[in-house]
Amino acid sequence: MEKTSGVKLLGSHPSPFVNRVVLALTIKSIHYELVEVNPHKDGEILAKYNPVHKKIPVLVHGDKPISESLIIVRYIDEVWNEGPSILPTDPYDRAMALFWAAYIDDKWFPLFKQLQGSQEGDSRKETLDKITEGLVFLEKAFKDSSKGKPFFGGETVGYLDIAMGSVVGWIKVAETLIGQKIFDDEKAPLLVGWIDKIYSENSVKDAMLNPQTLLEVFKKLQAMKTEAAAT
């Protein structure tokens, strides 16, 4: 099978999970076709390509569908192994990258969904406290992984940069909506610096999700929800 052609990405631009695949494909300079799939409307397509979860993203390579964003990123790294390496090469560093990426997906990022659902007051404060606790863990993870270099992956954007970088845009939206900083200079100075670096890094900057664009998307979605509820 031709490795560099026949790559389709089923997904939607604002999705942080789709963005991970976009970032990985960008780093590896792989030509691909983005097939717009809205998980709420295009159930049939997803039932065919991702029958278990019916979620985006799905990467279709030749005739083979692969789902789950971080599994796709690993697949891309292994198939196009002549490009820059995305996962660390040392087994322990790899284990740590996998560990923290799973932490972001299973524990930390879901807190922002919880935040969106929580009213102001005690429950919001509790969620924000948990987010801060996680942020402090991730700050330490950055320190340990980057070893004084600009990225989690060292000199170049790697697996954990992709996992975390894809969610930053939406966290910036959350900051605007609640009127409070999440990426705090005092609690996570290294991560604050890392955000600046990844958003200005030539190899990925055009593929990073723009917080301003996401805020517009969010407002449009909210307006549609309000309209749907009113009719």
Added chain:
Amino acid sequence: MEKTSGVKLLGSHPSPFVNRVVLALTIKSIHYELVEVNPHKDGEILAKYNPVHKKIPVLVHGDKPISESLIIVRYIDEVWNEGPSILPTDPYDRAMALFWAAYIDDKWFPLFKQLQGSQEGDSRKETLDKITEGLVFLEKAFKDSSKGKPFFGGETVGYLDIAMGSVVGWIKVAETLIGQKIFDDEKAPLLVGWIDKIYSENSVKDAMLNPQTLLEVFKKLQAMKTEAAAT
């Protein structure tokens, strides 16, 4: 660092997640020390070695702690790469193995916890239906992965054999407790055959969790809970 010495496994024998690490170490013929850690009592040890999740298993290799069972299995496969390979070598097969292992952990196996909490009647039936639906997915995954050979990993016990094999013992306990077969000859004939094979396979049979032993453990734990509730 010496690769084959200084390997400690913090955990408890009946844990299916600890069992995955035991299986991987057994396949690779790695000498290790099991340090009995009870997650309910030994919080301090876990706070030191796994501060994020405070869970077993933790593999301590030299002075480096690694947590999360499937990440540990991958680490073992990569560090002791001279032994039999645990993960498939083809990138697509690897992606599928990672996908189904994550499915077991995130979706399928948690249904058994739900089953334990559910009363007889509609809610139990609903959970059992979901378990069956997942079983059918996993039967197909076995067919696709094994390609007519005895294991998910083909001729030898691999990553998905470990992920699934570690939970079989506890599912057998669930079968006894509810008086109903989960691994059904009609719905999952290949998986039923696979269970026989993995429990009699020389390379791992002594490390597989024994359902009878687990049932005793379960009864003991229930008796302790009842006693604690009564005092």
